[in-house]
Amino acid sequence: MAEDQGKEKQASGQEAAGKPAPEAKGAGGKPAAPGKPAAPAAEPWDGELVQSLRKAFPDISLEALTYRAQNYFILPRESALPVAMHLKAECGFNMLADLTAVDYPQREMRFEVIYQLYSFPRNERLRLKVPLGETESIESVVPVWGTADWLEREAYDMFGIRFEHHPDLRRILLPEEWQGYPLRKDYSILQQDTKWVQENLHIESGQ
Amino acid sequence: MMETAPKATFLDANEIVINMGPQHPSTHGVLRVILKLDGEKVLGTECVIGYLHRGVEKIAENRTYVQFTPYVDRMDYVAAVSNGLGYCEAVEKLLGVEVPPRARYVRTILTELNRITSHLLWLGTHAMDLGAFTPLFYTFREREEILKVFENYCGARLTTHAFRIGGLQYETYDGFEEQVKAICDTFPAKIDEYEVLLTLNRIWLERTKKVGILKAEDAIDLGVTGPVLRASGVQWDIRKAMPYAAYEEFEFDIPTGENGDTYDRYLVRVEEMRQALRIARQAVDRLPSGPILGKVPKVIKPAVGEVYHSIEAPKGELGYFVVSDGSTQPYRVRVRPPSFINLQALDRMVRGHLVADVVAVIGTLDIVLGEVDR
Numbered sequence: 006m007a008e009d010q011g012k013e014k015q016a017s018g019q020e021a022a023g024k025p026a027p028e029a030k031g032a033g034g035k036p037a038a039p040g041k042p043a044a045p046a047a048e049p050w051d052g053e054l055v056q057s058l059r060k061a062f063p064d065i066s067l068e069a070l071t072y073r074a075q076n077y078f079i080l081p082r083e084s085a086l087p088v089a090m091h092l093k094a095e096c097g098f099n100m101l102a103d104l105t106a107v108d109y110p111q112r113e114m115r116f117e118v119i120y121q122l123y124s125f126p127r128n129e130r131l132r133l134k135v136p137l138g139e140t141e142s143i144e145s146v147v148p149v150w151g152t153a154d155w156l157e158r159e160a161y162d163m164f165g166i167r168f169e170h171h172p173d174l175r176r177i178l179l180p181e182e183w184q185g186y187p188l189r190k191d192y193s194i195l196q197q198d199t200k201w202v203q204e205n206l207h208i209e210s211g212q
Numbered sequence: 213m214m215e216t217a218p219k220a221t222f223l224d225a226n227e228i229v230i231n232m233g234p235q236h237p238s239t240h241g242v243l244r245v246i247l248k249l250d251g252e253k254v255l256g257t258e259c260v261i262g263y264l265h266r267g268v269e270k271i272a273e274n275r276t277y278v279q280f281t282p283y284v285d286r287m288d289y290v291a292a293v294s295n296g297l298g299y300c301e302a303v304e305k306l307l308g309v310e311v312p313p314r315a316r317y318v319r320t321i322l323t324e325l326n327r328i329t330s331h332l333l334w335l336g337t338h339a340m341d342l343g344a345f346t347p348l349f350y351t352f353r354e355r356e357e358i359l360k361v362f363e364n365y366c367g368a369r370l371t372t373h374a375f376r377i378g379g380l381q382y383e384t385y386d387g388f389e390e391q392v393k394a395i396c397d398t399f400p401a402k403i404d405e406y407e408v409l410l411t412l413n414r415i416w417l418e419r420t421k422k423v424g425i426l427k428a429e430d431a432i433d434l435g436v437t438g439p440v441l442r443a444s445g446v447q448w449d450i451r452k453a454m455p456y457a458a459y460e461e462f463e464f465d466i467p468t469g470e471n472g473d474t475y476d477r478y479l480v481r482v483e484e485m486r487q488a489l490r491i492a493r494q495a496v497d498r499l500p501s502g503p504i505l506g507k508v509p510k511v512i513k514p515a516v517g518e519v520y521h522s523i524e525a526p527k528g529e530l531g532y533f534v535v536s537d538g539s540t541q542p543y544r545v546r547v548r549p550p551s552f553i554n555l556q557a558l559d560r561m562v563r564g565h566l567v568a569d570v571v572a573v574i575g576t577l578d579i580v581l582g583e584v585d586r
Contacts, residue, residue, distance in 0.1 A: 045308065045515055072517050073305060099432050102522070103548040107535055119533065121520050121548070125432065125446070128453050132520060152435030155556045163269075178262035178585060187270055188544075194274050 047072040054096060054131070061091050077132035085135045086144040089120070093149050098122040098131060101150035104157060106137075106164045110190045115139045116166055120146070142167035145174075163188035180205070226250050230567075234263050238341045238571045241581030245558070245570065252566045257559050261552075264585040272545035277303050277377060277512045280545065285371040287547060288583040290333055292371045293326035293362070294525040299545075300375045301456055302521035302532035304506070306514040307377070314502040315379035316458040321392060321495045322365070322374055323457065324488040325358045328399070330526035330578075331481045331488075335406060338478075338575035342419050347406050354402050361391050378508035389496050396493040403485055410478070420474035424561040424573035427472055434557045438528025438550055439484060440577060443469030443476040450524040457523075462494045474576040481578075513540050527551050527578055547586055551579040 050071035058067060058078070065088075068079040080088055092098040103121040114136035122131045137143055145168035146153045157168045158177040165186035168174055175181060184198045199210055233244040242263035248256045268287060272280050284299045285292035297319055304311060311319075332355045336348035359369040364385050366374045374380070410416045426436065431444040441448060449466045451459040467483035469476025514536040522531035528550025537543040554577045562573050 045517065047517065073308070073519055075519060101435055102529065103520070103531055103533065103546065105533060105546045105548075107544045107546075119546075121531065121533065125448065130454075130520070150435065151430075151433040152553055152556065155552065159552075176262075178265040180262070187267060190273075192270075194270060 045073060050076050052076075057096065058088065058091070061095070062088060075130065075132065077134055079134045079136070082135050082137055082141060082143050085118070085120075085133070086146060086149070088133070089146045089149045092122060092131070096124065097126045098124040099150075100125065101146070101152045101156070102130070104146070104153055104160060106160045106166055106188075108164060108188065108190045112136070113138070116164060118143055118160065118166065137166065142169050144169050145171040147171060162186075165189070227255060232570070234260075239574060240337065240579060241584075243555075243574070243579070243581055243584070245574070247567065247570065249567060252568075254562050254565055254567060254570060257562055257570070259555055259558060261555070261581070261584050264581045266586065268586040269545055269547065272542055274541065276540045277514075277542060280542070281376070282371070282373045284547075285373055286582060287549070287586050288525065288527060288530070288551070288580045289371060290580050291326050291330040291526045293322050293374050294330075294523065294530060296373060296375045297323050297457065298521065298523040298525065298530045298532050300377050301523065302519055302534050303377045303512070303514070305521050306517065306519045306534055306536055307508070307512065309378050309506045309508055311379050311506050312503045313458070313500045315504045315506070317495050317499050318380055318384055318504070319375060320458045320462070321492050321499075322362070322372075324492045324495070325361060325392070325395070326372075327488045327526045328485050329355050329358050331485050334481065334526075334575075334578045335478075338572075338578075339410060339416075341571050341575045342416070344410065344413075344416065347409055350402070350405060350409075354399065357395055357398075361388070361395070364388070364391070376505065377512060379503070379505035381505070383504055389499065392492060392496045396489050396496070399489050400486060403482060407482060411482075417475065419568075419572060420478060420576075422471070423474045423565060423569045424576060425471060425473045426557055426561050430560060431472065431557070434560070435553045436528070436557050438524070438526070438554065438578075439477055439480045440528065440554055440557070442467065443480045444472035445470055450522060450529060454522075456521075458495065459491070461498075462491045464491050474572050477576045511540060513538065522548065525550060527580065527583065528554055547583075549583045549586060551577075551581075551583040552585075555579050555584055 047070045050069045055069040062084060065081055065084040070077055100123045101120060102123045105119050107117045107119065109115060109117060116137040118135045118137055120133040135143060143166065145157055154172065155177060157171055158174060160166050161168060161174055162176040162178055163186060176183060180201060183201055185192055202208065202210060228249050230247045230249055232247055233239045234242040244260040246258045246260065247254055268283055271283055281296060281299060284295045288295050332351040336351035339347040362372050363369050365388065366372050366382060426444050428445045431441045431446060445468060447466050447468045452466060464487045467480045469480050516536060516538045518533065518535040520531060520533045522529050530550055531548030533546040534542055535544040558573060558577065562570050
């Protein structure tokens with residue numbers, strides 16, 4: 006199925022339990038030997054949406070998978086904005102429900118930017134996952150969906166991901182002068198920007 | 213030596229920048245809005261948020277799935293039951309656990325009662341912001357009746373921690389059904405009382421009609437959800453589009469507005485209260501018996517994977533994106549906060565209006581800063 010390191014973690018879990026469906030084990034799962042049902046796996050997904058995307062973007066490496074009945078694509082970073090525009094214009098995904106990121110420091114492409122899309126006409130949800138390196142930046146999707154404005158600001162604030170051509174990329178939840186990106190895994194739970202705390206709150210430490 | 217007066221003063225300028233908040237009676241929490249005004253007309257706004265940022269998403273990575281459940285109530289602290297429902301359902305989806313019917317029905321009842329309390333608080337404070345002080349007392353008085361139900365059920369009025377992963381922890385108490393039925397019987401008359409005070413009130417109409425108009429395309433583009441979206445004309449409710457808990461089994465309508473102004477949002481929320489009573493009535497009449505907790509392992513360790521689950525919270529689409537790495541603690545919990553995303557629309561809705569309308573629009577968006585900032 007998936008070969009790139011983005012799926013390493015999932016793939017290792019799946020190899021241990023190769024059968025995707027619990028029913029496959031049901032035949033032998035008599036009460037005498039209660040084995041655990043196989044762990045669910047991310048399965049490849051093919052549908053009219055996948056094919057339309059592959060036809061529109063033949064030369065990008067698009068992976069289409071589904072897990073727990075939720076469909077998602079894994080895209081390379083340069084294609085994020087064109088695919089987003091295509092999905093909104095041609096496939097009816099007119100709402101960006103959420104835009105966020107996840108930090109996988111053990112991977113080579115450290116961040117994964119996640120877009121949750123929803124289509125009103127199709128009543129369908131879709132997720133886009135875009136792996137991103139630590140120093141790489143990604144095109145902003147503000148021209149496609151206006152919601153992305155504050156959502157990208159928050160992703161920048163929490164992870165330090167730069168969004169190119171964002172109208173106003175600056176911190177939103179934390180103070181402007183804060184140093185550090187809290188939701189990264191190397192930022193400890195008790196860590197604070199002590200310099201900012203001391204200068205602005207006039208206390209030794211926030212702890 | 214006397215100083216000579218400067219040649220040109222700032223009083224010549226037409227635009228002034230005024231700061232509203234973070235401490236302000238009408239901002240519903242610690243919200244700072246920087247207004248650029250031309251006299252009384254608003255030229256532009258900028259929201260500065262983050263005064264209530266507590267790092268809930270970071271905390272989630274350092275607690276087990278069960279330990280995180282109480283934190284979730286504190287985000288939208290007005291509608292804590294809904295928050296809990298969304299999180300528990302997201303983790304149940306990740307685990308593949310099925311919730312028994314009785315638990316689903318009780319969850320639906322409590323969530324709908326919570327929707328009513330949230331809307332009552334909204335109505336009281338929104339009316340008070342605009343100068344109508346009386347509805348506040350009435351709505352809070354009625355809210356007490358429902359908070360008594362929550363207190364009898366789980367011990368807490370506001371941050372309830374009512375649900376557990378897999379179902380419920382507490383069985384419903386003796387008298388639960390009677391108390392809920394009593395609420396469903398007496399409430400519609402109370403809602404009529406509020407309508408008598410406001411709906412055809414000349415002052416209310418003048419202050420809310422044509423204020424803060426948000427058109428449907430703008431609403432969808434900005435990702436606005438909940439009553440704000442429905443008042444703009446888009447008939448969309450996650451309880452009907454992608455049902456969860458026990459909503460498939462009940463009949464209810466989705467109130468929609470036409471113009472997308474503040475008055476329509478008021479009408480939509482008042483009607484939603486009536487529909488919530490309808491759902492609660494149907495649920496309590498048909499409450500099945502049975503277990504209240506599904507088959508959940510003792511140690512919750514979902515398989516590697518991720519899930520996005522969203523529910524129709526009183527404020528809008530509340531989504532949880534939970535990423536599991538196979539351990540007992542979530543790898544990442546992302547909360548899609550409806551108030552945060554609805555607040556983005558403030559700028560577009562308020563341009564060209566007067567300063568007093570800013571208060572009306574902030575109130576009509578029904579934001580809770582706990583959710584905006586997390």
